[in-house]
Amino acid sequence: MMACLTMLLLAGRPLLAQGNDLRVVRNNAQRSFSSSVPAGNYSGITPLGGNLYAVVSDKSPHDGFFVFDIAVDSVTGKLKSVGDRGFVYALAHNGDTLPNRDQEGIVYLPHSNTLFISGEKDNRILEYRLDGSVTGRSLAVPPVYSGAGSDYGFESLTYDSCNRCFWTVTESTLPVDGSRATPQNPVRNRLRLQCFNDSLQPCGWCYYEMEPPLAKKRPSMYAMGVSELCALGDGRMLVLEREIFVSKRKLGSFVNCRLFVVSPYSVLQAQDSSVKAVSKKELVSFRTRISLTGLSFANYEGMCLGPLLADGSRVIILLSDSQNRYKGVLRDWFKTIVVR
Template sequence: MRRLFLILTLLLMIAQMMSAQSELLGVNRQRHFSGILPGNYSGIAHIRGDEYAVVSDKSFSNGFFVFKIAVDSITGDILSVRDNGFHGNDMKGGDLEGIAYNPVTNTVFISGEADNSVAEYTLQGDTTGRRMSVPDVFRHATGNAGLESLSYNVHTGMYWTMNESTLTCDGLQTTSVNRLRNRLRLQSFGEDLLPRNQYAYLMDEPVADKTARNYAMGVSEVLALDNGRLLVLERELYVPKQKIGAFVNCKIYEVNPSEAQPISTSEPLTASSPYMDKRLIYSWRTNITLLDHSFANYEGMCLGPFLKDGSRVVILISDSQNGYGGILKDWFKTIVIK
């Protein structure tokens, strides 16, 4: 009898572990809305109700927009998007990339690639003076390869960010011709804004194998889930000289920090570093062809509302480079997970 009890307990534990993993329940097509102006939207965070804070990496001053996003309560599809104005200050040039809202402090935190800092803002757009103690290793970021992402989850009380591409101390970055895999560092912070654990993350091998006019391969966003796991958005953008044939490959992976081995911030990443296990949730591709102008560089991702069946919406937003060439659009997309 005791043995049977132990077996049943073990099976229950396994079932609970399996149920903790995210499951993709639905995918909605990307949509463009006239309620917002063309921009360089690089991050999104849910505030409350249908209000979302959206950051732009080329905004005229540091701060964020507030978008009202209506979502279908059954399908999770986006019904409308409206810009409710910009909340910012007189500071400029922060190259703002990631944004996270903390309902406990009723403030947002924004990461900037210009100096790889993470600063706190009021909902009016003023800085509070508080900043996260970002480990010195992230000073090895070059150009647009720094802290692209940012997420917070109130259930775990943890903030998360990751560098977009390989730091100079960790090796060479992926290009459209070298076939290298980016070695990245996933960093957590506590409510006190002090660093916690850091983990090694290895991106997939690139698809591109030709010289590009524009190329970007990196993690553009992380999303902290209620169960302590994270979704990681890998993005490969390739634009050839003639532009026709351009594509963006996006992949959403799930990782579990509790099952990963923390790394040292002072030792370089190598081929033998303890990289996190990752599980593919969803992948898709957008293009520029003669008949297909779906090209979308997704850079922002956040949790949206719960649906009537208890599942959860994940909202994604793309960077159109201000509607570049009159071709690119500010696309929105949702997936549904459980």
């Protein structure tokens, strides 16, 4: 592994960006498009080119991905429309459809014209062609991640095109790294940001420490972890921390999202004994909720780069998991944040 890391550092690529000096230009309001987007459990998104994006749903009937057409205003970065172009079924080598793997993260690689999709059920990251057929290749996940389980495994996946590296992270703390945060155990989740090179081999990792929980009361349902990563293409990466608190009576339930920027290559290490935590800078936070005055509750699980705007700023697209529009109450929310 040390040789792999050394090769990455000496590959002549600009591993480090100019620090964490990113800022939010505009935090646009979330929107739903119920007439053009089917109810789903959307958990990951990646740009395919133009207005097309590949989207995974963690409870779709089969393994595979949707193709969405997303139009963004070129000045404000606001969403104009989101439409479904259909579902592409994942296919085994014999042509059979494959079962759902709790698909959570997805990235498209233009140079190979393939997709990689992470599954939280099996904690594997597999390669697919655009027609849905599997290539037989997968990221070589280190054995330590077998301890993640099927509930707090690989929720995130991104690809740094500048350094040609994959990055992933488990949703919550691995047992070997400590306990997991809850309202009754207000610790900082300590996660491993794991890097893989273009040969699909592990190429070092660093710790990422989350903020402590905000929820104080005992929940009916609770989840806290990193729900997505988004490489910015210059060595920096966005990390989405998400805390879900559901009360017994549902009123007062909320999802709190906090978006941070990190430069992980600055502390990338190959040996456990010297691994450090990456520094981070908070860009923006927002909360959606269930209240007497409104229902904005949105569990944001997917995030990717959107288009460049006319002024050179960049759109970040986020999508939420509505649990198939739970009981006809929740919505499939989409949101954009403009950064520069």
